[in-house]
Amino acid sequence: MTISTLTITRPDDWHLHLRDGEALEAVVGHSARQFARAIVMPNLKPPVTTTEQALAYRERILAALRKGGAQASSFTPLMTLYLTDNTDPEEILRARDSGAVHAVKLYPAGATTNSDAGVTDLLGRCARVLETMEKVGMPLLAHGEVTDPAIDVFDREKVFIDRVMMPLRRAFPALKVVFEHITTADAAQYVRDAEGPIAATITPQHLLYNRNALFQGGMRPHWYCLPVLKRETHRQALVEVATSGNPRFFLGTDSAPHARGLKEHACGCAGCFTGLHAMALYATAFEAAGKLDALEAFASFHGPDFYGLPRNTGTLRLEREAFSIPDELPFGQQTIVPLAGGETLPWRVST
Numbered sequence: 001m002t003i004s005t006l007t008i009t010r011p012d013d014w015h016l017h018l019r020d021g022e023a024l025e026a027v028v029g030h031s032a033r034q035f036a037r038a039i040v041m042p043n044l045k046p047p048v049t050t051t052e053q054a055l056a057y058r059e060r061i062l063a064a065l066r067k068g069g070a071q072a073s074s075f076t077p078l079m080t081l082y083l084t085d086n087t088d089p090e091e092i093l094r095a096r097d098s099g100a101v102h103a104v105k106l107y108p109a110g111a112t113t114n115s116d117a118g119v120t121d122l123l124g125r126c127a128r129v130l131e132t133m134e135k136v137g138m139p140l141l142a143h144g145e146v147t148d149p150a151i152d153v154f155d156r157e158k159v160f161i162d163r164v165m166m167p168l169r170r171a172f173p174a175l176k177v178v179f180e181h182i183t184t185a186d187a188a189q190y191v192r193d194a195e196g197p198i199a200a201t202i203t204p205q206h207l208l209y210n211r212n213a214l215f216q217g218g219m220r221p222h223w224y225c226l227p228v229l230k231r232e233t234h235r236q237a238l239v240e241v242a243t244s245g246n247p248r249f250f251l252g253t254d255s256a257p258h259a260r261g262l263k264e265h266a267c268g269c270a271g272c273f274t275g276l277h278a279m280a281l282y283a284t285a286f287e288a289a290g291k292l293d294a295l296e297a298f299a300s301f302h303g304p305d306f307y308g309l310p311r312n313t314g315t316l317r318l319e320r321e322a323f324s325i326p327d328e329l330p331f332g333q334q335t336i337v338p339l340a341g342g343e344t345l346p347w348r349v350s351t
């Protein structure tokens, strides 16, 4: 029997890039239409490294929502700090006291878009900060890839587990850690079986596609993100854990908009834009696995439970009705291409 509507508790996005300025104004409404809250990534230029900057960024997000005609109260940005080699432990206390900053993001220096200011040696440089985070219950969100150029790009997540994640969690066993946008069976198994407070976010693209999607009929830059899509066995392992009901796995789109010209480029930017149609993409992936009934817990329960926040009270309705993904959308003076633009999804979000 196929169902035609699915009503779930309003979901949250636990990993989102909203950018700033015109780009922010162009994308924030899409997320607000689907999600009640989002963990907002701090990789602006310059990065958001202090509570003061995070609170100012939060105000710009709320102003962009109002400008777009949304009720600012209908969407809550949950702010994060960008960890650097020089982050002061006092900054963690200020973040905690603000009530608006909910996590600290680890970008290994050079791992991805705007990560130049990232951490060069986590345990060597950030031990006091990590100790404070562990003490006050502030989660560390890890971009889990090593940056060693000698390591094959498809192996960087697996090697991160051995070189960074395991030593980190041995040193700080009570630190809450989210292994962000996992892409491999190795990370899925690690998070499933590890001791202590660890969880992982999973994007829609890593549930729907394997690395063949990057090369289907030619080079397709809009399928390029970091960590890069992996082989089919990894995709299947991610679907398995995402749909398993295990509370350690929850929704994080990693929607990462870049102007069309910077994606279709000799050195194209990493990032898939899924802010428009994230919930339709996830519903498509869960249904393909025969696990539509597991979507609500993944999208709406496991995230707030891990972060120690209340679950949302509203609902979101999805309808089985063809949704044609637009070829492009306005993005300030430029345009942006949504993931799988021009294709049709079997689900859409009700308006």
Ligand code: NCD
Residues within 6 Å of the ligand: 017, 043, 112, 113, 143, 224, 225, 226, 227, 254, 256, 257, 270, 271, 272
């Ligand atoms: C992100 C971005 O563009 O900010 N890109 C991406 O491919 N995911 C950065 C990140 O989260 O790695």
Ligand code: ZN
Residues within 6 Å of the ligand: 015, 017, 041, 254, 256
């Ligand atoms: Zn990201």
